[in-house]
Amino acid sequence: MSATTNILVVGIGGQGVMTATEILAEAAIALGHDAKKTEVAGMAQRGGVVSSHLRFGERVLSPQITPGSADVLLGFESAEAMRWQHMLKKGGITLMNTARLVPPVVELGLFDYPDDPLAEIRKTGNKVVAFDATTIAQELGDIRLGNTVMLGAIADHLPFGAEVLLDCVLKRFARKGEKLVELNRRAFEAGRAAVGAAEAALA
Amino acid sequence: MAAVMPAPAASRHLLSGNEAVARAVWEAGVKVAAAYPGTPSTEMLEEIATYPDLYAEWSVNEKVSLEVAIGAAYAGSRAFCCMKHVGMNVASDALMTLTLTGVSGGLVIAIADDVGLSSSQNEQDSRYWGRFAHVPVFEPADSQEAYAMTLDAFALSEQFQVPVILRMTTRINHVKSIVTVGERVPHTGAGFRKDPARYVMVPGNAGKRIPLMFQRDRDLRVVAENSPLNFIEPGSDRRVGFITTGPAYMHVKEAFPDAPVLKLGFSCPVPFEKCRELAALVDQVVVVEEVEPLLETELKAQGIAVIGKEILPLQGELSPAVLRPAIARLLGEALPESEATTALQLFPRPPTMCVACPHLGVYYTLSQVRNLNISGDIGCYTLGAGHPWQAMDTCVSMGASMGIALGMDKGRGESDKDKRVVAVIGDSTFLHMGMQGLLDMVYNKGNVTVLLLDNRAVGMTGGQDNPGNGRDIHGNDAPRIDFAKLVSALGVKDERIHVVNPYELPVLFKTIREEVKVPEVSVIITDQPCVLIKDYHKLKPYAVDEDKCTGCGNCIDVGCPAIHVTRRGKEVKASGREVDLAFVRIESSVCTGCGLCLQPCAPKAIEHYVPSAPIQFAKGGCQA
16 A cells, blocks of 8 residues: 555646646556546536545555545645645645635635635644745746646655656647747746745745 | 547556446447436547547437437447436336347446436436346446446347446546557447337237346346456455445455455346355455445345445445444454544535526526525536525426426415416426426416526536537537427417526516516526537626725625625614625636626626736636
């Protein structure tokens, strides 16, 4: 079991969580691992909660990550990163986008959105690194680069080199022209750098 | 979509269970594949339709899809049909007689059970159909097995001239894992051979087929006993052995790697001797199956001592986290330590309607009309039962809004005598199973106002085409149904049929208000497309002039996810009543300018968005 790596990618429907997890799975497979990817998505296209599980290793049996056994939690949205903390193993790490996507039930005044999800996560004692992937993507010129920023963010927290993942990301854009490939390369590196800088600041 | 060049054989592909089945269907030489969309089965047919050299169709409902597949199989070709679990309730009328005629070409029916109810109204267990209809059931445990078992199922189907059920669950359909694929083997159909004694199921003929069906059961049980799909892994820890099927096998292997396991891939008819063989190996046998105690009950009836739902849940998905403590308790062991902490408390995030969804206007209006009992149906618009509209009172099954509305009308009690009955149904659901209900309503002189929400797509499952939008499964032109003419033909008076733009709230409000007063059947058809399909055209986005916003919050009641509260306050009215204020902004980067929120805005604070700099993209907001 210890040989299996468990990555949990979370966010809300429409953010690209499932695609990001699929690219992570492709990287694992490229290295010869067995891999399984599964979602608890429901009617996720409609702005609901999405949690995508990726498990890889020599042989993967159950596709779901058991609570308390995720190695890395990649959060596309702050409150969602908070929602799934119980999935992390001791010593696991959260890499989270600081974006706040407030759902209609909060706008209607039925529930509160936490003031500071990052602080709530820190209170648990779990390791967490936060960065503003949305702004990074905007500064690179396109909000849609956010996914690649998120993948760059996890690149140095995998049991394999960042270049394998980068290759899999860029393959997706190969047919769309060199310009987009280059933009995504920069987005990936920016995500990596953001996490690196945040970790250095914490150390 | 045009047919793509299928991937080469033997390489390793990351495929979902749905994609794996589609690949196998193509490789098996299937000529006809039909389905009605339904989570988690939808992607099987979507994927099949991308393969060359076969016919694929979206049928209007699951029963028709099965009948199309039956026809092709009678004609000697290989055929495939898939549906979600509740789809078989609709199709079962055909299935229960199909089992008597059998098939000529191979016929495989994939049924996808939504274990865990990710997007369904119930959690029924489709393995029962194997017993009820006396047909074999295969249960894959991952994508590779889904692929291989589909091929095996076609072979078995032809060998015994019997339809085979491939029982899948969400955790098979939607899990991606590695699959090694092969090449297509062309299948030559035998042609239709007239044989009334076999294909015309009148009592005299059907009665003669029943003993053959029972003989087939006995023969299939022998095959199951010897099938490589049913195998024992002897293990080393003999305290507890497991009999398991489908995805539960993976959970058992993960949780108890040393335990003896009998995995049933060909699970119906049950190979009882194999089960006895496992039982003889171990101290205790636990049956691990998702949802109903089906195998367990059958094994107990055979006198095989097993434990099942006494220690395992009857509802929802199983997982190692569920199995480990249950077995520890059975063995009287200390519960395994978990590193899991308690989940942090947080707001729920239910699915919402999309920004600018045409249903928003309908539900906003319904929420503003008093004295309604609203019978709803299945689709995106079921979300109208939720906040802020709470404008749907029932949801049962596809098309049920019609009959239930009529029953509410005819069965109304004293307390409801002044209530108006409204039925809400989508275009595809209406074509699936709502038309008959409307006909019944007209024929029996009901007093119901029907809202037929035509958004030109099967929205909830991803915007598939249907007879209402004039496109076939490949996106090519197809005859397009005219809903106004259709309901007219069903007997609704022409003056009671209205086609309304759901973005024009005053017209919609007036039409609903007037029609609910008329004591007969009215049909109000809304005619704007789903925002997620290509027929939808975005308009200029809006923004809130914060100086003008008075915090009345009327716009929030529309329910559009692009509207966000910036601050809250309180105001004391002249009457002394204190009211809550919510000042808002519109996330202009996701707003598509439908203009619904403008209409209830009292201070006219919503205006077209004027970008000051190059457009700022979303920092938040749902892109749904």
